[in-house]
Amino acid sequence: MAQRNKSDVDEELTEQFNWYDYARLARYIKPYMKKIYQILIVIILANVAGMLGPYFTKITIDSIIPNKNLSGLWLIGILFTLSLFFIGWCMRYRIYHITELGQDVLKDMRLDIFQHLQKLSFSYFDSRPHGKILIRVVNYINTLSDLLSNGLVNLISDIFNVVITLIFMFAINAKLTLYSLALIPILIVMVMVIQSKQRRAYQTLSNKQSNLNAYIHESIAGIKVTQSFAREQENFRIFDETNEDNRRTWMHAVKIQFLLWPGVQNISVITMCLIYFVGIRQIGVEVSTGTLIAFIGYVNNFWNPVINIGNFYNSLITATAYLERIFETLDEKPEIVDHPGAKPLPQIEGNITFKDVTFRYEPGKDILKDVNFHVDHGQSVALVGPTGAGKTTVINLLSRFYDVNEGEVSIDGHNVQDVTLASLRRQMGVMLQDTFIFSGTIMENIRYGKLDATDEEVVAAAKVVRADDFISELKNGYDTVVEERGSTLSAGQRQLIAFARVLLADPRILILDEATSSIDTRTEELLQSGLLALLEGRTSFIIAHRLSTIKNCDQIFYVDGGKIAEHGTHDELMAARGLYYKLYQSQYDMLRLAHD
Numbered sequence: 001m002a003q004r005n006k007s008d009v010d011e012e013l014t015e016q017f018n019w020y021d022y023a024r025l026a027r028y029i030k031p032y033m034k035k036i037y038q039i040l041i042v043i044i045l046a047n048v049a050g051m052l053g054p055y056f057t058k059i060t061i062d063s064i065i066p067n068k069n070l071s072g073l074w075l076i077g078i079l080f081t082l083s084l085f086f087i088g089w090c091m092r093y094r095i096y097h098i099t100e101l102g103q104d105v106l107k108d109m110r111l112d113i114f115q116h117l118q119k120l121s122f123s124y125f126d127s128r129p130h131g132k133i134l135i136r137v138v139n140y141i142n143t144l145s146d147l148l149s150n151g152l153v154n155l156i157s158d159i160f161n162v163v164i165t166l167i168f169m170f171a172i173n174a175k176l177t178l179y180s181l182a183l184i185p186i187l188i189v190m191v192m193v194i195q196s197k198q199r200r201a202y203q204t205l206s207n208k209q210s211n212l213n214a215y216i217h218e219s220i221a222g223i224k225v226t227q228s229f230a231r232e233q234e235n236f237r238i239f240d241e242t243n244e245d246n247r248r249t250w251m252h253a254v255k256i257q258f259l260l261w262p263g264v265q266n267i268s269v270i271t272m273c274l275i276y277f278v279g280i281r282q283i284g285v286e287v288s289t290g291t292l293i294a295f296i297g298y299v300n301n302f303w304n305p306v307i308n309i310g311n312f313y314n315s316l317i318t319a320t321a322y323l324e325r326i327f328e329t330l331d332e333k334p335e336i337v338d339h340p341g342a343k344p345l346p347q348i349e350g351n352i353t354f355k356d357v358t359f360r361y362e363p364g365k366d367i368l369k370d371v372n373f374h375v376d377h378g379q380s381v382a383l384v385g386p387t388g389a390g391k392t393t394v395i396n397l398l399s400r401f402y403d404v405n406e407g408e409v410s411i412d413g414h415n416v417q418d419v420t421l422a423s424l425r426r427q428m429g430v431m432l433q434d435t436f437i438f439s440g441t442i443m444e445n446i447r448y449g450k451l452d453a454t455d456e457e458v459v460a461a462a463k464v465v466r467a468d469d470f471i472s473e474l475k476n477g478y479d480t481v482v483e484e485r486g487s488t489l490s491a492g493q494r495q496l497i498a499f500a501r502v503l504l505a506d507p508r509i510l511i512l513d514e515a516t517s518s519i520d521t522r523t524e525e526l527l528q529s530g531l532l533a534l535l536e537g538r539t540s541f542i543i544a545h546r547l548s549t550i551k552n553c554d555q556i557f558y559v560d561g562g563k564i565a566e567h568g569t570h571d572e573l574m575a576a577r578g579l580y581y582k583l584y585q586s587q588y589d590m591l592r593l594a595h596d
């Protein structure tokens with residue numbers, strides 16, 4: 001199980017970054033190598049065109065003007081203008097395609113991480129604030145943008161420049177070239193020392209950014225509670241602290257990052273002095289004045305790309321802190337997966353068996369202990385019991401949102417762990433306690449249950465669960481746009497939509513967790529008649545605190561103390577005068593009191 005985390009606690013890295021991860025990054029770049037080569041060719045052509053200017057000037061001054069060659073002047077003028085246009089086009093091509101390259105790679109990475117997140121088990125999402133997941137998909141990936149576009153292309157052209165310049169330098173004077181490289185080991189040591197500090201600083205920074213994001217995300221999600229408790233000042237204080245923490249960490253990281261640049265500059269200046277020192281003493285002996293001047297020019301040419309490569313390395317180290325989080329997410333193994341050799345669950349009837357099932361969310365705290373029961377297909381089962389007894393847990397195991405620790409859950413004799421998840425969940429309609437409405441129209445929200453459902457099918461499902469009554473009264477009916485979480489709808493309306501969604505999916509096994517808790521009793525009564533027809537022939541599990549809802553179920557399981565403490569029909573349990581009886585009586589008394 002993933003380690004639990006919250007918005008004011010830094011996340012620990014589960015896996016340290018290693019050099020292999022850069023190869024992994026390169027894999028994202030590989031499909032775009034053709035584009036990179038094209039950009040490089042355009043850069044080289046632009047450089048060549050750039051060199052034509054001084055050459056045209058030379059021809060004009062040395063030959064065209066003295067000879068008063070007007071047509072030659074026109075020709076040079078036109079060629080010069082064309083070369084400028086060409087350089088302009090190259091620049092546009094370069095900027096556009098480098099940006100496109102970066103975005104293409106980021107898009108692929110984002111797609112991978114999103115796809116992977118969709119497969120991760122509930123326990124992963126249970127264990128950390130969602131803002132900390134969000135920041136990985138959006139912000140961390142964005143930080144790689146410049147590195148993967150400009151950085152990468154410039155790196156290739158800089159390495160190219162360094163190699164060419166070195167060849168020229170060696171050709172002119174090998175001894176001076178070796179002097180020029182004498183301080184490179186110092187540079188390497190410096191880079192090594194700084195890089196480990198810099199990496200740690202950026203790791204801390206990524207954590208602080210993650211904390212900040214998680215707090216903002218949580219504050220927005222809980223804004224109604226914040227305002228109703230007038231807690232704005234306290235939230236402001238917490239945010240201010242988190243924000244300041246982020247600023248301080250940022251400044252520290254940047255301070256370390258910028259140690260490298262002056263270091264490289266100093267080394268280049270010292271190298272230059274060394275060349276002058278050695279070179280001037282050798283003028284006339286081994287080196288001519290012209291050679292020394294040309295050599296100094298090449299040393300300059302050599303250091304510019306070296307400084308750029310240093311900067312690239314710097315950005316790479318910075319990006320590493322984000323990359324390791326991205327790869328950490330991609331490496332997170334879904335806990336609930338198809339086991340090797342899992343077969344698709346055939347069309348089921350819906351016979352369900354729990355055999356000696358023990359389950360815990362966390363070590364040492366059993367929620368269910370040796371639970372045994374059998375439900376025949378077509379039966380309706382109600383799960384009742386005190387808050388936190390484990391009712392939702394029972395259906396979480398049935399839908400295999402979690403795996404049992406001991407025992408077995410089977411449907412029609414198939415262990416749910418031996419069949420493919422998709423084939424299992426397709427035959428199951430689950431309406432969870434916290435109904436989720438997605439941003440979009442009501443029609444789209446209901447159609448979520450069956451993507452190819454026609455409008456008529458959607459409306460028919462809504463009619464059965466009495467959602468049609470309120471939807472038809474909305475100005476835009478089924479085309480009414482609702483916000484994420486359905487904030488513009490009442491809790492009961494949200495439940496009715498979720499109800500229609502699950503019924504549209506037409507599952508063999510229907511699971512309704514507190515599906516009607518926010519619906520008024522009159523609507524619920526109306527809904528019951530439609531529901532009864534729908535439950536017919538399907539195995540259904542209904543969790544409800546309002547016992548009037550489940551009186552007619554074929555079996556009632558009273559969950560308590562990690563067990564099915566009582567089971568039977570309503571009449572049997574009432575006659576037994578046990579836990580269920582007491583619960584029913586207390587609700588009945590409360591209703592009577594309220595009525596009086």
Ligand SMILES: Nc1ncnc2c1ncn2[C@@H]1O[C@H](COP(=O)(O)OP(=O)(O)OP(=O)(O)O)[C@@H](O)[C@H]1O
Nearest residue numbers: 126361362367385386387388389390391392393394
């Ligand atoms: N994701 C989770 N991680 C850790 N513990 C959990 C998790 N979900 C539930 N629990 C714990 O497991 C126990 C059973 O929870 P469950 O949701 O099954 O209860 P329930 O009977 O459905 O309660 P309610 O009637 O309040 O909905 C509770 O003590 C709860 O705190």
